Amino acid sequence: MKKPPEEDSASPVSLRDKIVGLSESSGRKSYYPMLQQKIRELQNEIAERHRAEETLRTTLQRIERQQTVIAEISTHPAVFYGRLQEAAPMMTVRMTHALNVDRASLWVMRGDSLCCLDKFEVRNGVHTSGHCLECGSYASYFEAVKKGPVIADEARQDPRTRNFSAKYFDAGNIASMLDVPVLIDGELAAVICFEHAGEPRAWQPDELTFASRIADQVALILAGKRRRITEEQLQTAHSNLTRNLRFTEVLLDALPIPIFYKDSELHYLGCNQIFSDIMGVSSEELLGRSAADFWPDLAELYEKSDRDLLQENRKITYEATIRNKEGVLREVIFAKQIFFDELKNAEGIIGSFVDITERNLAAKETQRLRTLLANIIDSMPSMLIGVDADGRIAQWNQQAALVTGVNEHDAQGRLLGQVVPWLASEMTKVSQSIASKKPFFEGKLSRIEGGETLYEDVTIYPLITNGVEGAVIRIDDVTDKVRIEEVLIQSEKMLSVGGLAAGMAHEINNPLASIMGNAQVLETRLLTPLPQNEEAAREAGITLEALRDYLEKRGIPKMIHSLRSSGAQAAQIVSNMLSFSRKSEPMLVPEDITEILEKTLDLASTDYDLKKNYDFKKIRIVREYEAGLPKIHGSASKLQQVFLNLLRNGAEAMGEKTYPKGDGPSFILRAKRNAPWVRIELEDNGPGLEEPVRKRIFEPFFTTKSVGKGTGLGLSVSYFIITEEHAGIMSVQTAHAGWTRFVIDLPMALASK
Ligand SMILES: Nc1ncnc2c1ncn2[C@@H]1O[C@H](COP(=O)(O)OP(=O)(O)OP(=O)(O)O)[C@@H](O)[C@H]1O
Numbered sequence: 001m002k003k004p005p006e007e008d009s010a011s012p013v014s015l016r017d018k019i020v021g022l023s024e025s026s027g028r029k030s031y032y033p034m035l036q037q038k039i040r041e042l043q044n045e046i047a048e049r050h051r052a053e054e055t056l057r058t059t060l061q062r063i064e065r066q067q068t069v070i071a072e073i074s075t076h077p078a079v080f081y082g083r084l085q086e087a088a089p090m091m092t093v094r095m096t097h098a099l100n101v102d103r104a105s106l107w108v109m110r111g112d113s114l115c116c117l118d119k120f121e122v123r124n125g126v127h128t129s130g131h132c133l134e135c136g137s138y139a140s141y142f143e144a145v146k147k148g149p150v151i152a153d154e155a156r157q158d159p160r161t162r163n164f165s166a167k168y169f170d171a172g173n174i175a176s177m178l179d180v181p182v183l184i185d186g187e188l189a190a191v192i193c194f195e196h197a198g199e200p201r202a203w204q205p206d207e208l209t210f211a212s213r214i215a216d217q218v219a220l221i222l223a224g225k226r227r228r229i230t231e232e233q234l235q236t237a238h239s240n241l242t243r244n245l246r247f248t249e250v251l252l253d254a255l256p257i258p259i260f261y262k263d264s265e266l267h268y269l270g271c272n273q274i275f276s277d278i279m280g281v282s283s284e285e286l287l288g289r290s291a292a293d294f295w296p297d298l299a300e301l302y303e304k305s306d307r308d309l310l311q312e313n314r315k316i317t318y319e320a321t322i323r324n325k326e327g328v329l330r331e332v333i334f335a336k337q338i339f340f341d342e343l344k345n346a347e348g349i350i351g352s353f354v355d356i357t358e359r360n361l362a363a364k365e366t367q368r369l370r371t372l373l374a375n376i377i378d379s380m381p382s383m384l385i386g387v388d389a390d391g392r393i394a395q396w397n398q399q400a401a402l403v404t405g406v407n408e409h410d411a412q413g414r415l416l417g418q419v420v421p422w423l424a425s426e427m428t429k430v431s432q433s434i435a436s437k438k439p440f441f442e443g444k445l446s447r448i449e450g451g452e453t454l455y456e457d458v459t460i461y462p463l464i465t466n467g468v469e470g471a472v473i474r475i476d477d478v479t480d481k482v483r484i485e486e487v488l489i490q491s492e493k494m495l496s497v498g499g500l501a502a503g504m505a506h507e508i509n510n511p512l513a514s515i516m517g518n519a520q521v522l523e524t525r526l527l528t529p530l531p532q533n534e535e536a537a538r539e540a541g542i543t544l545e546a547l548r549d550y551l552e553k554r555g556i557p558k559m560i561h562s563l564r565s566s567g568a569q570a571a572q573i574v575s576n577m578l579s580f581s582r583k584s585e586p587m588l589v590p591e592d593i594t595e596i597l598e599k600t601l602d603l604a605s606t607d608y609d610l611k612k613n614y615d616f617k618k619i620r621i622v623r624e625y626e627a628g629l630p631k632i633h634g635s636a637s638k639l640q641q642v643f644l645n646l647l648r649n650g651a652e653a654m655g656e657k658t659y660p661k662g663d664g665p666s667f668i669l670r671a672k673r674n675a676p677w678v679r680i681e682l683e684d685n686g687p688g689l690e691e692p693v694r695k696r697i698f699e700p701f702f703t704t705k706s707v708g709k710g711t712g713l714g715l716s717v718s719y720f721i722i723t724e725e726h727a728g729i730m731s732v733q734t735a736h737a738g739w740t741r742f743v744i745d746l747p748m749a750l751a752s753k
């Protein structure tokens with residue numbers, strides 16, 4: 001609204017005062033020039049006042065325009081709703097109008113750059129936007145504008161604005177700039193920009209005020225936007241929190257593990273569904289109560305661990321018991337952990353437990369079965385060795401340890417061939433057995449240990465456990481079994497062969513007796529000067545002398561002698577053969593076996609046959625007689641015959657062996673208890689027996705000696721004497737090129753009363 005110009009009541013001298021002053025102070029003569037002077041002054045003053053009034057009016061008009069623009073901007077819907085981007089083109093147009101400038105623009109900070117939201121140019125009515133100024137490139141300008149409005153009447157010279165390129169100034173013919181910062185929390189957020197073209201312009205205070213108010217408006221919009229963002233974030237955070245809380249609740253209930261939580265005073269805060277299901281206490285019932293309220297007998301342990309946890313501040317697990325809703329005690333593992341508030345103070349405890357009752361039972365059962373299995377495996381008389389497909393030992397029983405002398409710990413993981421060298425060759429069979437999934441058996445594998453031949457049955461069972469291939473090798477020592485078998489076969493063979501021989505002997509006996517009898521009669525009738533012979537010669541017309549002469553000449557007496565000695569030899573064989581018939585049951589009496597052995601040794605040293613081939617005295621005799629041996633049940637003469645046979649054979653065998661220097665032939669004679677037997681061993685260190693000899697050694701007529709030297713009856717007769725006549729056992733052991741040992745078990749004599 002235009003106001004009529006008023007008298008300036010504030011001026012010190014009013015116009016009326018000036019005219020009154022003039023009439024009072026002037027004299028009549030000088031009145032006119034003075035009046036003229038006064039009139040001129042008055043005219044000037046009036047002109048001055050007119051000008052002032054004019055200026056005042058334009059100023060008022062400008063301010064009015066500014067006010068209008070501010071009102072327009074602040075009530076614009078885009079501004080009202082804080083949509084600066086949308087409001088910007090409207091604002092720049094109004095701004096040019098308000099300050100009557102060529103260009104107005106609105107810039108906002110984006111990172112380190114100030115970017116133009118909108119620039120309006122009056123000259124061509126064009127809006128532009130998007131251009132950005134990097135703070136670093138216009139340091140002096142940004143430094144200044146951050147501190148307050150940049151009022152550059154002469155922008156090209158102003159140190160704050162002269163950095164802008166000449167091209168920029170020229171393009172818009174820019175002379176003056178007015179830039180007002182928008183500061184939020186002391187930070188530069190935006191800039192309001194006015195550019196005047198043509199002649200430099202002095203910016204008026206009201207214009208600066210206007211620009212500041214626009215800046216305030218922008219600040220309000222931006223701050224509002226920020227607040228809205230914060231509020232939105234808060235809103236989102238809140239709804240996230242609610243969602244998370246609901247999720248956590250459902251999650252806890254979905255978990256199959258019972259979970260509970262307590263505050264730092266050990267009062268329950270809640271639990272999940274499964275906890276309630278197991279313990280029979282709802283989350284609501286738990287709230288605010290303590291363990292002692294529900295499980296008084298167990299609470300002390302629970303709360304002790306809780307207190308430890310709160311003190312030590314780390315996750316703990318421990319085994320304990322719980323009482324479930326049925327009142328049954330169950331073994332469980334507790335896991336507890338502290339949860340904290342935002343200041344990292346312990347707020348409470350979260351706990352869970354897992355029922356391990358079944359697991360413990362299963363573990364105990366597994367352990368029991370394992371021990372049982374180990375005991376079974378260990379109590380087996382067989383070596384049981386588990387190997388993997390590469391032959392590495394996985395299982396090793398006590399018998400295996402006993403036989404090899406390698407304990408389980410040392411055997412584990414090693415190659416079979418390294419630990420049990422004699423089984424190295426079995427690995428190919430292990431592989432075959434695994435490949436074919438068929439067990440493999442090999443009986444009576446022989447090996448020599450300590451000079452003795454041992455026999456083993458080897459069985460390989462392929463194994464596939466959990467996809468891992470391997471095998472169990474079972475080794476049974478069947479040495480004793482093999483020996484017994486051999487003995488059985490032996491005795492059967494001996495019985496049949498012996499029966500045959502005895503039968504033959506019977507058949508030969510009669511003609512032999514006739515041959516021998518007649519040979520003797522021949523000798524008596526031809527060579528003996530008996531009266532009957534002379535009588536018969538006389539009757540025949542010859543003399544006995546002439547007959548003897550003739551016979552001598554023809555070598556008949558020698559023939560008869562040879563006939564008789566050959567007959568005697570045959571008779572001896574036949575008598576030996578007859579001993580197989582068991583016809584003659586000898587009288588068995590209690591005898592001291594060592595006495596019999598000693599007598600036999602005496603006999604051997606004087607034995608003529610033996611002396612012929614070897615000097616028995618050169619043989620070293622070692623006696624290993626157990627003290628206080630019980631008597632045996634036997635016939636001394638028969639046993640002497642056996643031992644003499646053995647000593648003879650031994651001496652003959654040793655006679656054929658060449659001993660290294662310092663060594664010589666020796667016999668070891670052992671007698672020891674082997675209830676219910678007494679065991680006699682006769683061992684020589686001769687050449688030992690080759691396997692074919694060992695197998696047939698007891699057979700009648702089996703000999704390695706040349707014809708006439710041995711009959712092969714010595715051992716067979718001995719065998720019969722022991723096994724048939726004494727009900728004993730006789731066997732042979734040997735190491736080739738080492739020794740031969742005859743083992744005889746004779747029954748102990750029953751204690752005499
Ligand atoms: N101690 C020994 N060392 C080596 N070989 C032996 C031993 N004892 C027996 N033999 C072997 O056993 C064979 C049979 O022995 P056996 O006593 O039955 O008959 P022999 O000695 O050959 O004849 P005979 O005993 O009738 O004179 C012997 O020929 C010999 O080869």
Ligand SMILES: [Mg+2]
Binds near residue numbers: 645715
């Ligand atoms: Mg012999």
